[in-house]
Amino acid sequence: MTGNAVDYFLDRHVAEGWGDRFAFREAAGKKRRITYAQLADRSACVATALRRGGIPREARAAMLVLDQIEFPEIFWGCIRAGVIPVPLNTLLATSVYDVILKDSRAACLFVSEELWPVVEEAARNSEYLEQIVLIGSNAPEGAVTFDAFTESCEPGETVTASDDDTAFWLYSSGSTGQPKGVRHVHASLKATSDTYGAQVLGIQPDDTVYSAAKLFFAYGLGNAMTFPMSVGAESILFNGRPTPDSTVEIIEAEKPSIFCGVPTLYAATVALLERQGVPGVTLRRCISAGEALPEEIGKKWHDLWGVDILDGVGSTEMLHIFLSNAPGDVVYGTSGKPVPGYEVRLVDEDGVDVGPGGLGELLVRGASAADGYWNKRDKSRTTFEGEWTRTGDKYELTEGGRFVYCGRTDDMFKVSGIWVSPFEVEQALVSHPSVLEAAVVPARDGEGLEKPKAYIVLKEAGDSDALSADLKDYVKDKVGKWKYPRWIEFVDDLPKTATGKIQRFKLREEAC
Known part of the structure; x- marks a missing residue:
């Protein structure tokens, strides 16, 4: 262009x-x-x-x-x-x-x-x-x-x-x-529509898009504006709060062919649809970003609608998704593979590349990278390293070339000298039939050592003492005995940004 x-x-x-x-x-x-x-x-x-x-x-x-x-x-x-x-x-x-x-x-x-x-x-x-x-x-x-x-x-x-x-x-x-x-x-705008929009989303002129993620959000700006406008398609705008009820009502009334959501909304909508059933509407494609999508939610959505959620990861700095699952190539519990047009790599604390099976910070290179932060020179220097952009996300690369999200760099912590991914523990928790949402942060025990603490939103109220013990055993069986949450606190909701990301730093402050 x-x-x-x-x-x-x-x-x-x-x-x-x-x-x-x-x-x-x-x-x-x-x-x-x-x-x-x-x-x-x-x-x-x-x-x-x-x-x-x-x-x-x-x-x-x-x-x-x-x-x-x-x-x-x-x-x-x-x-x-x-x-x-x-x-x-x-x-x-x-x-x-x-x-x-x-x-x-x-x-x-x-x-x-x-x-x-x-x-x-x-x-x-x-x-x-x-x-x-x-x-x-x-x-x-x-x-x-x-x-x-x-x-x-x-x-x-x-x-x-x-x-x-x-x-x-x-x-x-x-x-x-x-x-x-x-x-x-x-x-940058055309770069994202040429890559993710054309080669992963596969948007067509006769598509109608509804993005629950708002236009002020980089993810929503691509979904609801530049992707449909790149091919002459139409976008549905909703000026209200995207709740599960409003989401289902809009899908049923407006009949979009593409729906763009975030994991929190997908989880809550799945819980709603399991109670009331799915409307008779066909969705051609569904995508998710903002945070990693729990495997259990992706599978349940597919069972309900008959369509996969293409989970991916992007950032404001890269403008849209650069790592994603793709049509016909979905493995839930992973963020997929690099979007055509982008290169990614994992590096350790010393900047050395990490191979399959290792844990490292994700770096990305592509044409949609931002020109830097306004009035924050030091932060620009640490985030934008030449052609590479640091994402602040920790990932593991599988032997098959897929990337598995482990958490934000600041969210990772060690238990008994072994790295623990909060997201891995959270995925185990939300796969339990009683749990709607979960967030895991480190808290210190009586000896000053860090151990996992979980904040949990339940689908329905229950016996908290019995459920707490059950959840601890459930996580031990799912992901490992040292990773289970030593403390569980049941809450009505989790602190989030307007784009649906859990603000774990607020929970860390509370846990400390």
Whole structure:
């Protein structure tokens, strides 16, 4: 790709006569739809409005926008104008928005009306914001509505851009602390659609995609926007919280051919469907990322729907999935093999390559790698090592060339001098019929030695003392006597990021 990414993902379809194809539709009774031609015009109007509002090229435009029609209008409008859109997690606290607005020095903020109360204080305190645009009917003082912002704006020109120009930022999900601004270039978007989108997902023009993972998340941005737009397909947008009930309702009502979820949602949806049955809808393909998918959940989903979940691993830094199971080549309990176009390797603490059977940190090389973190030079240097990107994930390579997830580098710990993978113990726990979710962290015993502690969410309440003893024996039989959790705490839910990743660092702090 040479030039502005909007040329490839949007304007190309209009030029080729596909402008009347639908690009997006809203679910849950909203019934708004937009064609590729309409999206091209609307994004061009946004670009004109940005210029009219004095927002210069390369300025940042923060997007605190729900999954709604205005999201792609604004995202592509910014890119068309050379302004850098920065989609933000819609579930953060005011204090975190304050940090991000100051860190990004955003000159413009687009915000859905429902989210204004939580960001208002941070927006008012920003010394950099010049324009606040509210997606809704009533603009607060100092802001304008999106309709007023784009009123009387004739579609303008698209700025010329190189493959290496910064196109957009994403802030990392912050599973281990404050989020970091990740800078991506124009070419990265096409790189992911050419690799995972075309060669693993196999997306086609007649597909309809529903991604429970939201657009602000790198995984969701690929699923619900760039992959379908790369082939002229349609995407379903839902601005609510993706619960098991809403997920099943949307699949039944909207009939997507591709569903994109995360392990937490798959587990909860399986539990729901085992009680109420599966709707009479055919899914062509299902994918998962965000965290490793437990083997038991993948098998149960296949039994219920008759379709595999293609589990893979990606990152905000690499923009989408680079290691994955593939159609006709699924082994549950593994993250599969490298996606075509990517290379991966495992290294030990000294940077030496680790062979089959060994444990090492996963490094990845591919065209979608970020251009670095914003304003975090030291962190950029330790994560982006030349062409290789450190993922922070520990993996084991099997003799058959598949990669087995063992946990985050920071999550691993030793028991009796032997490495323990929290994920391995968690997989054993969730395979028990009483367990919905589990998280394992190290805790210290009376002698100051680290041992596994499990936090467990049950499907139904039960006798905790008897179940605790049963679960300990169950894990001993499944994965080894030294790996069983010495302590089990039953909880109503586990702390997670908005993208479904368990925040084990919070549990570690509590266990200590």
